[in-house]
Structures are given as structure tokens and as C-alpha cells.
Amino acid sequence: MLRQLNMDTVQQNFWKEDLLREKMLRCDWYRKYGSMVKAKQKAKAAARLPLRLPTLYPKTPPSPPHAPKAVPRRAPSPVLKAPVQSEMYPVLPATRALLYEGISHDFQGRYNYLNTRKLDIPEMRYVFPITSNFSYGWQLGPPVKQEPVSCKMCRIESFFRKNGAFELLDPKDLVL
Known part of the structure; x- marks a missing residue:
């Protein structure tokens, strides 16, 4: 779009009204739909946060009931927390x-x-x-070493044709 250097008053008023009208339309749209857009943005931001799963601790066996004793004891020792189980084994x-x-x-x-x-x-x-x-790879055992095929006639070098897609078939490409 070329820039007009010689604008008269009519053209200046036209552009002024046009820009003012666009500004009013943007303000009306924001008043009408702004809260919905913000709510959607917050929902998307909340959906992007990773889910935090609760940590499952190993169940402790029930302790036997204590027999009442007449001898006064010291303050009870603090309860030991169950160890947090890791997903990985410790490193050597x-x-x-x-x-x-x-x-x-x-x-x-x-x-x-x-x-x-x-x-x-x-x-x-x-x-x-x-x-x-x-x-896919859990408990497969050690990898099995495949011995190379001794017969060179049975071995296929590639899946694709060596002479192009639309050429006549080469007899070497056919497997009988």
C-alpha cells in the first residue's frame, strides 16, 4: 500500500473515524468476551501443569497390643517413619x-x-x-547373537529396488 503524502482534511477525518471505530469495536469485544477468554486461558494453563500422583508408602504390619505394666516408663520414643520407596535401585x-x-x-x-x-x-x-x-524390553534376558547367513544367494541387501520404482524388475531383486 502506497503512502499518500498529500492528504486533505476529508481523508484525514476519514482515517480518524475509521481508527476510532476499530478501537471501539475492540473495546466492545473485550467487554463482551474478555472474561471468557481469560477463563479459557486459565483452564489451559491448569491443564498444562503435570499431574501429581500421591505417594504410596508400604503398609506397616499391625503391632501387637501392649500389655499394661505397673512400672512407669520414660517418654515414648518417636515413631519411625516408613522409608520412602524409590523407583530405582540404589547405585553402586x-x-x-x-x-x-x-x-x-x-x-x-x-x-x-x-x-x-x-x-x-x-x-x-x-x-x-x-x-x-x-x-517392550522388560525381562527379555541377554541379547541373542544371530550368526550371519553363510548362503549369499539367500541374503537380500535391501527392501527397495535397486533400479528405481518404475523400471522393469531386475531378476536379482526377485526372491523365489
Whole structure:
């Protein structure tokens, strides 16, 4: 849109009224729908917050009833809290010591710790499967090594045709 340098009074009044009308329309819309928009924004913000699940503590066995004694005792000892059960098994001290040796930039420290921790199978790191993706690799056992096929005629190099999609089929691509 070109800028008009020679505007007369009529054009100036037109633009003034037009901008004032747009401003009034925006104000009317905000008065009418502003509270609904704010409520939707708050609902979306609340939906984005992660859900906090309650922590389940292990059940303590019921204690046997105390027999009344005539001997006065000292003040009762404080009740021991049940230990918080973690999702992961504790790390071996030798593996944890890797965290404090060197820096990650030199492939030491955290880098070395994480690579060492990665070598353990999930059953050795976690008490139970945390996510649904864990069910694919949970308790599979050691990996089975497949021996290479000795017959080169049976081996297919690739799923795709070597000579293009619309070319005639190459007899090497066919498997009988």
C-alpha cells in the first residue's frame, strides 16, 4: 500500500473515524468476551501443569497390643517413619564415584557415569516398569547373537529396488 503524502482534511477525518471505530469495536469485544477468554486461558494453563500422583508408602504390619505394666516408663520414643520407596535401585558406590572424577567435557564425570549406568539392563536399575515403553524390553534376558547367513544367494541387501520404482524388475531383486 502506497503512502499518500498529500492528504486533505476529508481523508484525514476519514482515517480518524475509521481508527476510532476499530478501537471501539475492540473495546466492545473485550467487554463482551474478555472474561471468557481469560477463563479459557486459565483452564489451559491448569491443564498444562503435570499431574501429581500421591505417594504410596508400604503398609506397616499391625503391632501387637501392649500389655499394661505397673512400672512407669520414660517418654515414648518417636515413631519411625516408613522409608520412602524409590523407583530405582540404589547405585553402586563404585559407579557413583565416577560422578566426581573429572568433567563431562573430557568424557569423564557425569558422561562416564551415565555411560556406565546405561550398560545395566532395566531390571537392574528399576524396581518395576515406570512407563508403558518399558514393557517392550522388560525381562527379555541377554541379547541373542544371530550368526550371519553363510548362503549369499539367500541374503537380500535391501527392501527397495535397486533400479528405481518404475523400471522393469531386475531378476536379482526377485526372491523365489
